[in-house]
Structure formats: C-alpha cells, structure tokens
Amino acid sequence: MIVEFSILLPFIMAAFIPFIYRRFKKFHIGWLVLAVPVTLFSLLATYIPLIANGQTFIKTYEWIPSFNINFTTYLDGLSMIFSLLITGVGSLVILYSIFYLSTKESLQHFYCYLLLFMGAMLGVVFSDHLMVLYAFWELTSVSSFLLIAFWHHRKASRAGARKAMTITVIGGVAMLAGFLMLYDMTGTFSIRELISNFNMIQTHNLFIPAMVLVLLGAFTKSAQFPFHIWLPDAMEAPTPVSAYLHSATMVKAGIYLVARMTPIFGGHEVWFWSVSGIGILTLFWGSFNAVRQYDLKALLAYSTVSQLGLIMSLLGFGSAAFALGYSSDSIIYTQATFAALFHLINHSTFKGALFMMVGIVDHEVGTRDIRRLGGLMTLMPFTFTIAIIGSFSMAGLPPFNGFLSKEMFFAATVEILSLNIFSLESFGLIFPVVAWIASVFTFVYSVIIVAQTFWGQRKPERIEKPVHEAPLGMLISPFILVALVVGIFFFPNILRQYILQPAMLSVYPNFPYPVQLTKEISFWHGFKPELFMTISVVIVGMILYRTLKKWRSVYQILPQKYSFNALYERLISFSESKSHSLTRSYMNGQLMYYFVYIYVFFVAVVAGYFLLSDAFSWNPAKDSPVEYYELILVLVMVFAVVSLLFAKGRITAVLLNGVLGYSVAFFFVVFRAPDLALTQLVVESVTTALFLLCFKYLPDLSKENVSKAMKFSKATISILVGATVTLIGLAVLNYDKFESISSYFEDSYNLAGGKNIVNTILGDFRAFDTMLEVVVLFIAGLGVYTLIKLKAKKGDSDVEN
Incomplete structure (x- = not known):
C-alpha cells in the first residue's frame, strides 16, 4: 500500500495547492509541500531492511482489463534506490527553494509542477506494466517542460523547455513502439514476465528493433550523445529545478530504464556496444565541452551529461555478464553495474550540492559568469566549503565518495579488456583510453569551479551588488548533501549492504552467487591500474588547468555553426518555415475552402471505401x-x-x-x-x-x-x-x-x-x-x-x- 500511496500523494497535494495558496497567502506554501517528500522518504525508509532481506512487494489493480492494462506496482531493490533519491533529494530541494524563491513568484504553480513531476517519477520507477510506465514517463516530460519554462517571460526559458520536451517526447514515442514490439513477442506488458521470457524475446525477429527503440527513449531522457543538447538549455530553469530534475531524478530515468531492461536485452552485442559506446562517448563529449563554459550552470550541465555517460557505460560493461552466462567467471563483470549504481547515488549527492552552490552564488552575487567572479572564499566561506567538497568528489579525489566510484569505473574499463567477446580484443582499448582522457577534463572543470569562483582576486567592479554569505536556510540542504559525500566515503559498506546489494539482485535475477554480486568497498586496493590512472589524471589535469589559456583555442576549430545545437536550430527553423508556408497555402481565412477540404476528404475516404470493398x-x-x-x-x-x-x-x-x-x-x-x-x-x-x-x-x-x-x-x-x-x-x-x-x-x-x-x-x-x-x-x-x-x-x- 505504501507504493500506491507514494505515487498518489504528490498528485493529490498538487490538486489542492491552488486552493490552499488562495486561502493562506501569508503562509509560505513550500513548508506544506515539504511534508510530502519527507513523509514519503520516511515511509519508504522503513522498507529498507525488508528489501535488503530479499523481499519484494507487488500489487495489481485492474484498470483496462480488456486491453490487458493493469496498474501494477513493484517495489524491489532497484526501484528502492530511485524512490529514495526522488523523495530524499526532493525534500532537500524543496527546503532550499523556500529560501531561494521570492514570495513574489508564482509559488502555487511552481510547487504544483514540482509535485506533478515527483509523482510521475515515482510512477516510472514503481510501475511493472510497460504502458503505465510510459504514461508516467511522458508525464515527466510534460511536468519538466512546465518547470523549465517557469520563468516564461524569458525567451531562453521557453526555448529550453520546448527543446527538452521535443527531444524527450520523440524518444518516448520511439520507446512506446519498442514496448509494443515486446508485447507482440510475448503477449505481456509485465516487466517481470518479460524478464522470465527473455529467451523467447532474444530469438525473435523484432528483438533488435525493439532494443533500439527502447534505447532511444532512454538515451533522449538521460541526455546521451547526440541527444544531450537539451540539457544545457534546460538550465534556464530556476536552480531548485536544475538541482532536482537534472542531477538526481529526470535524467536518471533513462539510467533506470537501461538497468531495468538489462536482464531482457543484456548479453547481446548490439546492447553492449550501444550502451557502452554511447555512454563512453557522452562521457568524453560532456567533459570536453564543460571546460569551455563560462556560465557555472552551463558548466554543471555539461558535467551532468558527462557523468550520465559514465553511469551508462558502466551499465553496458555490466551487461557482458549475461553473455558469459551465470558463471563464476562473469562475477567480475557484474562489478561494473555495482559501480554504476554506486556512482548513481554519489552523483546525486555531489551534483545536487553543486547546483545549490551555484544558485547561492547567483542569488547573493548576482552573476554566474566565472569571468566576473573570483576571491569569494573569504566572503562566502560556507559556500566555498560546499563547492570544494562537491567539486573534488566529482573530480574523483579522496576523501569523498566520488573517489570510490571513480576508482571502480577505472577498474571496470581495465577489466573489460580481458573479455574475448564482442570484438573487445580489437576495440576494447577504446574504453580505458577515452575514460582516462574524459576524467582529465573532468578534473580540469572541477578545478575551474573552485579556483575561478572562490580563489584569486576579487572583481568588485564587475559585480553589481554587495557580496555576503547566504542565509542559513539556503545552506542547510547543500550541507546535508556534502555531509553525505564525506560520510559515504568513510562508511560505504552500509550503503552496499542495505541499498546496493538488493538493487544488484534486481539487475541480475536468479544469480547463483548473490552474495558475490557486491564486494566490500574500500578506499585502498593496492597499487593497481586504477590508482595510477587517478594519479596521472591529477597530474595531467593540473598541467592542463595551468596552461588553459594556451590551449583553450582548440574549441574554435569546430565553428559554432556546425555544432549540434546549431544543427538542431536550423532543423527547427526549416521545419517551422515550411510548415508555416504549407499551412498558409490552405488556411487562407475563407470558410468556403475549409468546407471544400472537409467534404472532399469525406467523399474520397468513405465513398472510395465503398467502391473498393464489398461493404x-x-x-x-x-x-x-x-x-x-x-x-x-x-x-x-x-x-x-x-x-x-x-x-x-x-x-x-x-x-x-x-x-x-x-x-x-x-x-x-x-x-x-x-x-x-x-x-x-x-x-x-x-x-x-x-x-x-x-x-x-x-x-x-x-x-x-x-x-x-x-x-x-x-x-x-x-x-x-x-x-x-x-x-x-x-x-x-x-x-x-x-x-x-x-x-x-x-x-x-x-x-x-x-x-x-x-x-x-x-x-x-x-x-x-x-x-x-x-x-x-x-x-x-x-x-x-x-x-x-x-x-x-x-x-x-x-x-x-
């Protein structure tokens, strides 16, 4: 019952917010909204011991039985991770937004949209029925559109929302086609039943088309290359939205879908190379482009793209275990999936804190442009602390949780070289090389965040308002997140035992060695390749940062007009121009012509059918x-x-x-x-x-x-x-x-x-x-x-x- 309640409560509260807001305008509606995710997080947390013991919770309500569509909820280890992130980070974001957003804003609309999104995301991760999952999936696109365009008086906000919705909805429609193909293959929409029938699916002619279409939905939602272009533009949303949607929840929906579908499609060469290849390419492209940004939120946007690529590539590596079968030899490759789930949590903590930090800088300084910032460390010491912990965790440095999962990532790229399947003996070296290069750029942009914002000389002539530290209310949420960043580093195995281990059982059902699916997490593994990769990343990264002005011109090699953003804008402009011309050709304002179109079409279709059939x-x-x-x-x-x-x-x-x-x-x-x-x-x-x-x-x-x-x-x-x-x-x-x-x-x-x-x-x-x-x-x-x-x-x- 807790699962259904978790999905419905945000929608119910969203319906009542406008009425409550009108009645109690002097009361900040955010405090009432905060009770929703806090309550849900607390209730879900009580199920952690039960899920850790291997229990799952399933409930089915008949909806449209004639079409085999039922509202079936499923709580297991994988959905537990995502639901805790949705409600936990959601609680901190709402608390932060209470102090970030002015009461002059349209708060009733903001919190209504936010609750709609929260309910839709919970619906995605709890749904066992593919059609119900798709309905919630598209609702996340609609609600995120409303949130990104919250400041609708800004042209950039409207454009960013339109781009995000266009790309994610197109991917969602492709995913729907893939779901229908899976139903055609098996006669069921249940994910659990699909997993049990994976042998039937993998021998079907529609297997590859269904796989590609499902991946299109996942890649567009999780901003994978080349669909990543919507995420930087979505940064026009208020900072609480960026911290919630674009670091912890919405962009993780594609990650969830790939993890959930791995037992069905995993083990096939197309799946391995699609997920791993696109993921590692996204990792590099996002980190490379983050370095060129001057806007802190744009930098974090590209860093999010990069980190999502890292997680996606790890899920691809982990799918190789299915190709080897459930054997002792495949256990080593399941660790890549373990690293993906671990970094999923780590990324939500340090990236959420960083987005809130940037929001504080923008709120208190009045700009996010690093060319106008500098020397803020003494004026904003608490914000600086948040920045340095979050940035160095993202760079993969100890003593922060990002170091642990980044080491596991490097280890997975090296271990994948020992596989002699999927032509990895010829092309496998791509993964550790590209991973190392991308990590160097990750280190560079992490240093840029800290150094060019908080170190160096102040530039008061470029700042329009007096600088001071943020109020306590805005600091609470990011400090909780950075406390988790440090705490997870020192006590990672609590997370492994109660959260990660059950999730691994969801990705690898019926694995004969469940205890070995996750190993003890330690910050010291000896002098292994991953350690030397980390050390070399720091050395090369510092050299590149020190010489940044000398090689930054490399970004001018590819003219801006050939970028993916420019190509998208030209395509949209061309489509709008041609559609406008086509529409004006028949929508001429004369009613007579409209009747002619209707009647001619009616005669052609109906009379034509009678002539060509025996009706x-x-x-x-x-x-x-x-x-x-x-x-x-x-x-x-x-x-x-x-x-x-x-x-x-x-x-x-x-x-x-x-x-x-x-x-x-x-x-x-x-x-x-x-x-x-x-x-x-x-x-x-x-x-x-x-x-x-x-x-x-x-x-x-x-x-x-x-x-x-x-x-x-x-x-x-x-x-x-x-x-x-x-x-x-x-x-x-x-x-x-x-x-x-x-x-x-x-x-x-x-x-x-x-x-x-x-x-x-x-x-x-x-x-x-x-x-x-x-x-x-x-x-x-x-x-x-x-x-x-x-x-x-x-x-x-x-x-x-």
Whole structure:
C-alpha cells in the first residue's frame, strides 16, 4: 500500500495547492509541500531492511482489463534506490527553494509542477506494466517542460523547455513502439514476465528493433550523445529545478530504464556496444565541452551529461555478464553495474550540492559568469566549503565518495579488456583510453569551479551588488548533501549492504552467487591500474588547468555553426518555415475552402471505401413501405433546398433554412422520436433567432457574384456528399456483418423497469449522455439570451463589419 500511496500523494497535494495558496497567502506554501517528500522518504525508509532481506512487494489493480492494462506496482531493490533519491533529494530541494524563491513568484504553480513531476517519477520507477510506465514517463516530460519554462517571460526559458520536451517526447514515442514490439513477442506488458521470457524475446525477429527503440527513449531522457543538447538549455530553469530534475531524478530515468531492461536485452552485442559506446562517448563529449563554459550552470550541465555517460557505460560493461552466462567467471563483470549504481547515488549527492552552490552564488552575487567572479572564499566561506567538497568528489579525489566510484569505473574499463567477446580484443582499448582522457577534463572543470569562483582576486567592479554569505536556510540542504559525500566515503559498506546489494539482485535475477554480486568497498586496493590512472589524471589535469589559456583555442576549430545545437536550430527553423508556408497555402481565412477540404476528404475516404470493398449491400424489398405524408415531407424539404440555392434575399434564405430544419423535426415526430424532435425544434429555433439577430451582418445575396466554374464545383461537391450520405444510409439498412445490439435493449423492462425502449435508453442506458445534451441546450439558450440582451457600443458595428 505504501507504493500506491507514494505515487498518489504528490498528485493529490498538487490538486489542492491552488486552493490552499488562495486561502493562506501569508503562509509560505513550500513548508506544506515539504511534508510530502519527507513523509514519503520516511515511509519508504522503513522498507529498507525488508528489501535488503530479499523481499519484494507487488500489487495489481485492474484498470483496462480488456486491453490487458493493469496498474501494477513493484517495489524491489532497484526501484528502492530511485524512490529514495526522488523523495530524499526532493525534500532537500524543496527546503532550499523556500529560501531561494521570492514570495513574489508564482509559488502555487511552481510547487504544483514540482509535485506533478515527483509523482510521475515515482510512477516510472514503481510501475511493472510497460504502458503505465510510459504514461508516467511522458508525464515527466510534460511536468519538466512546465518547470523549465517557469520563468516564461524569458525567451531562453521557453526555448529550453520546448527543446527538452521535443527531444524527450520523440524518444518516448520511439520507446512506446519498442514496448509494443515486446508485447507482440510475448503477449505481456509485465516487466517481470518479460524478464522470465527473455529467451523467447532474444530469438525473435523484432528483438533488435525493439532494443533500439527502447534505447532511444532512454538515451533522449538521460541526455546521451547526440541527444544531450537539451540539457544545457534546460538550465534556464530556476536552480531548485536544475538541482532536482537534472542531477538526481529526470535524467536518471533513462539510467533506470537501461538497468531495468538489462536482464531482457543484456548479453547481446548490439546492447553492449550501444550502451557502452554511447555512454563512453557522452562521457568524453560532456567533459570536453564543460571546460569551455563560462556560465557555472552551463558548466554543471555539461558535467551532468558527462557523468550520465559514465553511469551508462558502466551499465553496458555490466551487461557482458549475461553473455558469459551465470558463471563464476562473469562475477567480475557484474562489478561494473555495482559501480554504476554506486556512482548513481554519489552523483546525486555531489551534483545536487553543486547546483545549490551555484544558485547561492547567483542569488547573493548576482552573476554566474566565472569571468566576473573570483576571491569569494573569504566572503562566502560556507559556500566555498560546499563547492570544494562537491567539486573534488566529482573530480574523483579522496576523501569523498566520488573517489570510490571513480576508482571502480577505472577498474571496470581495465577489466573489460580481458573479455574475448564482442570484438573487445580489437576495440576494447577504446574504453580505458577515452575514460582516462574524459576524467582529465573532468578534473580540469572541477578545478575551474573552485579556483575561478572562490580563489584569486576579487572583481568588485564587475559585480553589481554587495557580496555576503547566504542565509542559513539556503545552506542547510547543500550541507546535508556534502555531509553525505564525506560520510559515504568513510562508511560505504552500509550503503552496499542495505541499498546496493538488493538493487544488484534486481539487475541480475536468479544469480547463483548473490552474495558475490557486491564486494566490500574500500578506499585502498593496492597499487593497481586504477590508482595510477587517478594519479596521472591529477597530474595531467593540473598541467592542463595551468596552461588553459594556451590551449583553450582548440574549441574554435569546430565553428559554432556546425555544432549540434546549431544543427538542431536550423532543423527547427526549416521545419517551422515550411510548415508555416504549407499551412498558409490552405488556411487562407475563407470558410468556403475549409468546407471544400472537409467534404472532399469525406467523399474520397468513405465513398472510395465503398467502391473498393464489398461493404455496400441494399435490398429494397426489405425496406418498410413509404407513406404518403412522408413523401409530402420529402417534397417540402426538396422544395426548400432547391429554393434556397436560388434565393436572392437574406430573409428568404433564413426562412427557407428554417423550413428545412422544422421539416426534419416533423420526420422525428413521424418516426416516434419525440426527444429528437424536441431537440431539433429547440436547436432550429435558436439558429433561426441567431440568423435574425445577425441579419444585417449576413452577406447580401443579391450582390453575390460567383463564377460559373465555382458554381459547378460547389454543385458537384454537394451532389457527391449527398450521394455518399445516401449510400451510407442504404448500406446500414442491410449491414449484417455484426450482431445487432437492439435485442439487448428490447429487454428494457427487465433491465431498467421501463416499457418504452426509447425512454429507457435515454433515461437509463445512456443517462449521462442525455444529461449532457440537456446541458448543451441550456448553454445554447444562455448564449442566445446573452446576445439578445447585449447592447453594442457606438463604433462596434464598424469593427464587426
């Protein structure tokens, strides 16, 4: 029950926030919102011992059983890690936002969007059903769009939100196609059942296409190369949003999906090279581009891209264990996945703290541009402490948790060289080399954050406001995170035993050596390759930092117009230009053309279908006899229609149109449908009244000058539409492909207690539909009454004309 409660509570609170905010405007709504993640984190934490003992919790609620769609929640070790990050970091972010955001901001909208995102993320990690997971997946894109564009008065915020949503939603649609392929292969949407049927899936023809499509969804959400371009632009969001979405939660959704799907796709060469290759490339490209940034948030954005690539590549390395089978030889390669999960937690702690640090600098100094910063260490000592702990952890230095997982990463890149599968004997050297180069750049930009912001000379002439330390409220959250950075370094095995070990069992189900899936975490492993890689990273990194001005021109080799961002902007600009031209070609503002498009399409599709199929069947002998009064009504309608075509006066056209409508109402009376007759009479009276009210604005038919060609085309389309509708009516009379539902309604007395079938259908079987029809009529009546009572002001008639 705790899982369902965790998903629903943020949505429920989001629904009530606007009402609470209006009632208690003097009370900061953030304090009430803070109770949601704190409560959820506390409740989920009580399940940690149970999950650590190997228990899992499954609950299914029927939703759309006819389509095999049920709301099934699943709590295991892997979902526990992510849920604790979502609620734990979420609590700290909301606490930070209370002091960061001004009360003049639209706080009710901000916290509503934030809770929607929190609930959607919890829905993603707790869902066992692929369709439900996809629904929450897209909801994270929508809610993140709202959060990124929170400062919607800024053009950059709107552009960043649009880019993020465009890329992630396209990837999500691709992922949906992959999910449908998995269902086609197995007949189930359950992730647990898919894992149990992985042998069937891996031999299917759709295996590779489904894999690629699922990876597209994961790569776009987790900002993997070349889809990473949305993440830097998303930094236009308020800093609490960046700290939450882009370091701890949303960008980790793709990581979660890859980890969850590894038991299904892992062990295949395409999966290994896609996940490992794209991950290591993203690691390098993100770290390389981070060095060139002057905006601290942009630098952290590219560093996030880089760190996500590191985690992704480790998951790829770990998937090699499935190719070797569940044997003792494959245990060494499971450690890469262990390192990925460990760094996932570490990254959330130090990157969340760094984003909050940058927010403090921006809030108190008034700029994030490192060219205008410097010498802040003595003025902002607490913020400096946060920066140095977070940055050096990100650089992989002791005594911080980033050092432990970075060492494990280096070890995994070296160990992968011993594999003789997937052509690693030829190309495997790419991984340790690229990992080392990327880590050098990681060290450089980590030093840039600390040195160029807090060390060196102050530049007061470039700062517009007096500098001072942040208030205590803004320091609490980042200090908790950096305390975790240090604490995890000294006590990592508590995390291993209670959090990481159960998660590893989720990624490697039914592994015969569960105890060996994780090994003791130690900061000293002897003089091994990973230690020498770290030492050389520090040495080379310091040299590159000292000579930064001399080699920074390397970034000018590739002109900005050939960057991925520029290519994206050109593609969007081209698409918008062509779509605008295409739209203007048929949306010309003339109602006549719109009717032509609709009717031509209708005739082409419906009449075309009847011509190309055997759907049409008509036997006049089965029809009911036509009475003389029915023929009279038909003749009256024909006379009204034909006369309407030749009418030259407005009043004549209005009256003939009324004759036509009232004749239809008489037909309903003849066919014993008084409810329809009444509705038709009311609607016809309303429309006639409207015509008369707008009489002087109607076109003057006597002055209408229409060419013969136009008249002929109109007549042709009218005849074709009339013939098509007649065709449908005749075909329906004799259509017997499916059993009629009329037999069910014939038993209306027993089912609904009414002898009149029509009345029971309207009052019982489709009561809500009938009620809404009455509401529509009521609204139409109000509209007419308002138009009658509304008195136009002087000059309005000229505008309306």
